[in-house]
Amino acid sequence: MxxxxxxxxxxxxxxxxxxxxxxxxxxxxxxxxxxxxxxxxxxxxxxxxxxxxxxxxxxxxxxxxxxxxxxxxxxxxxxxxxxxxxxxxxxxxxxxxxxxxxxxxxxxxxxxxxxxxxxxxxxxxxxxxxxxxRTYLPAAHARWQLLVADESALPATLSILEQAPETLTAQVFLEVPEAADIRADLAAPPGVRVHWLARTDPHQRPGVLALDTVRAAELPPGPCYAWVAGESKLATGLRRHLVNDRGLAKPDIGFVGYWRHGRSSPG
Structure with missing residues (x-):
C-alpha cells in the first residue's frame, strides 16, 4: 500500500x-x-x-x-x-x-x-x-499522535514538531545512530513527550530499536493518529503492529518507507 x-x-x-x-x-x-x-x-x-x-x-x-x-x-x-x-x-x-x-x-x-x-x-x-x-496528514478526530522515525526521517519529524500547534499531545520516538546525535535543544509543545533512542550496536539495522521500543511501550488510550517514517521495515512493521495489536484503523496511520537497508536508491 x-x-x-x-x-x-x-x-x-x-x-x-x-x-x-x-x-x-x-x-x-x-x-x-x-x-x-x-x-x-x-x-x-x-x-x-x-x-x-x-x-x-x-x-x-x-x-x-x-x-x-x-x-x-x-x-x-x-x-x-x-x-x-x-x-x-x-x-x-x-x-x-x-x-x-x-x-x-x-x-x-x-x-x-x-x-x-x-x-x-x-x-x-x-x-x-x-x-x-507531504505525508503528515493528521486525522481531525485524533486526541493524540504517535510519531516514530529513524535518522532518515529525523529532519521531517523535527520540522513537524517545530510547526505543531501548542495544543498537540503526542508520543515521539526518534532513533539516531549514537547519543551524540541527540538534539538537546529540541523545542516541542508541552503535551509532547520525546523519547530519544540512540543505537549502541553500530551493526544493528536502523529502525529495529524504534520498532521494538514502540511495540513494548505503554501508549495513551483514545483515538490516535500515527505517522511513521524511515527504513522500510520500520514503516511497514510498525503499521502492522498498530493495526493488528493496537487496533488502529489503517486510514489513521501515515507511513513512509524512505529507504531499504542494503539496497541503494536508483538513479
Missing part, C-alpha cells in the same frame, strides 16, 4: 545553488540552498518533501529535467549517466521565502553518492528541487 500524499497544486523544476553547509552532529549536516526560483515553490509545511537533484562527481554542472510533471522520470532515465545527476528524496527542514532560502538536513552515513556530495559541497555549487508534497 502506498502512503497517502498531499501533492502541490502547481510545481516546477527549480534550480538553486548552495549557500552554506553546517555540521550539526556526527551523522547530520544541514545544507542551505537558495535562489530566485524559490518563488515558484508552494510551501505546504510539516514534512514537505522534494526530489533533490545534485551533480555526480566529475560533472561540470547540473543537468535538470525540463518537464514539471510525472513525465520527468522518463526524461531523466533517458539521459546517459555522464550527464544524468543523482536524485534523492529529502525534506525541507526550514523555508525562508523572504530570503529565497531553504535548509535541508542530511543523515550522512557510509560512502553513498548523497553522503559524498554533502561532504564535498561548497557555496556556489548547483542543486535543484522538485516538490513532491
Amino acid at each position: 502506498l502512503p497517502k500524499v498531499q501533492k502541490p497544486d502547481t510545481r516546477k523544476m527549480i534550480t538553486l545553488e548552495v549557500l552554506g553547509r553546517t555540521t550539526l552532529s556526527p551523522h547530520f549536516v544541514s545544507v542551505t540552498l537558495g535562489g530566485p526560483e524559490l518563488a515558484h515553490l508552494e510551501p505546504s509545511g510539516f514534512d514537505q518533501g522534494v526530489r533533490l537533484f545534485f551533480p555526480r562527481e566529475g560533472q561540470p554542472g547540473l543537468r535538470m529535467p525540463t518537464l514539471s510533471s510525472e513525465a520527468w522520470l522518463a526524461e531523466f532515465m533517458l539521459l546517459p549517466k555522464t550527464r544524468r545527476p543523482w536524485v534523492r528524496n529529502l525534506t525541507i527542514r526550514r523555508f525562508r521565502p523572504e530570503r529565497d532560502e531553504i535548509d535541508i538536513e542530511f543523515a550522512v552515513h557510509g560512502d553513498s553518492p548523497m553522503s559524498r556530495w554533502v561532504r564535498r559541497v561548497r557555496p556556489g555549487d548547483p542543486a535543484g528541487i522538485f516538490d513532491i508534497g
